[in-house]
Amino acid sequence: xxxxxxxxxxxxxxxxxxxxxxxxxxxxxxxxxxxxxxxxxxxxxxxxxxxxxxxxxxxxxxxxxxxxxxxxxxxxxxxxxxxxxxxxxxxxxxxxxxxxxxxxxxxxxxxxxxxxxxxxxxxxxxxxxxxxxxxxxxxxxxxxxxxxxxxxxxxxxxxxxxxxxxxxxxxxxxxxxxxxxxxxxxxxxxxxxxxxxxxxxxxxxxxxxxxxxxxxxxxxxxxxxxxxxxxxxxxxxxxxxxxxxxxxxxxxxxxxxxxxxxxxxxxxxxxxxxxxxxxxxxxxxxxxxxxx
Numbered sequence: 001x002x003x004x005x006x007x008x009x010x011x012x013x014x015x016x017x018x019x020x021x022x023x024x025x026x027x028x029x030x031x032x033x034x035x036x037x038x039x040x041x042x043x044x045x046x047x048x049x050x051x052x053x054x055x056x057x058x059x060x061x062x063x064x065x066x067x068x069x070x071x072x073x074x075x076x077x078x079x080x081x082x083x084x085x086x087x088x089x090x091x092x093x094x095x096x097x098x099x100x101x102x103x104x105x106x107x108x109x110x111x112x113x114x115x116x117x118x119x120x121x122x123x124x125x126x127x128x129x130x131x132x133x134x135x136x137x138x139x140x141x142x143x144x145x146x147x148x149x150x151x152x153x154x155x156x157x158x159x160x161x162x163x164x165x166x167x168x169x170x171x172x173x174x175x176x177x178x179x180x181x182x183x184x185x186x187x188x189x190x191x192x193x194x195x196x197x198x199x200x201x202x203x204x205x206x207x208x209x210x211x212x213x214x215x216x217x218x219x220x221x222x223x224x225x226x227x228x229x230x231x232x233x234x235x236x237x238x239x240x241x242x243x244x245x246x247x248x249x250x251x252x253x254x255x256x257x258x259x260x261x262x263x264x265x266x267x268x269x270x271x272x273x274x275x276x277x278x279x280x281x282x283x284x285x286x287x288x289x290x291x292x
Contacts, residue, residue, distance in 0.1 A: 046155035053185040057198035059167035062219040067164040079159040085123035098268025109154040117271035139171035177209040184214040221254035252281035
């Protein structure tokens with residue numbers, strides 16, 4: 001994998017040069033000859049209809065969980081689905097789906113792993129000597145690897161490629177927005193009062209990059225008592241409806257704290273989870289997949 005890192009070292013200067021680009025050439029003093037596209041060419045053996053980013057304005061809201069739920073839900077709905085794990089320093093998607101083998105090559109491209117449910121997957125954990133090995137790389141190198149997961153992986157035919165992004169609005173989200181043909185994003189949040197600020201950070205970044213926001217998903221909405229069925233609001237009352245109304249966005253779902261999710265993720269059997277909470281999102285994505 002060191003060869004990939006060396007290969008992308010050539011792009012470090014280019015990535016840093018555009019890091020502060022506002023995409024408004026009228027007010028820019030840089031002599032760059034106009035705005036240049038940073039889109040990375042897709043793998044010739046890939047036919048991906050839609051690329052969807054799963055983002056959050058902060059960490060700890062269960063974004064990877066939501067990515068896995070969306071991928072599994074769409075796959076069960078009959079769609080061809082892949083997951084690009086762009087959370088390079090904190091990859092968790094492979095373990096959730098029980099994928100532990102190293103990624104293979106066919107002489108030209110990296111081959112994605114395929115889960116029991118038929119979901120194609122590429123993650124840095126499939127390239128490391130050990131799943132517990134840390135990734136101690138600087139931002140430009142990490143961004144280069146994310147680009148390669150798009151350009152050098154033989155994704156084949158997919159209706160949806162979900163990109164599980166790290167939290168915040170840093171290097172990797174910027175790289176994904178600039179380099180990949182993102183058709184829209186889903187913002188994941190939690191019920192705390194600071195939700196409005198957090199959602200708006202992710203929303204405003206998408207607006208700056210001209211990427212549509214498809215909807216909001218609230219995680220950790222409540223805990224259902226196993227004895228009486230009462231919904232316990234561990235993190236306070238939900239504010240997602242207010243934020244959604246202000247931004248004129250749909251709420252795709254509210255996900256409770258469900259011990260079954262953690263159990264299935266630990267067992268590597270996440271595809272088996274029952275998920276009635278994101279049916280609105282799955283229906284919306286199924287309809288969107290039919291629009292080319």
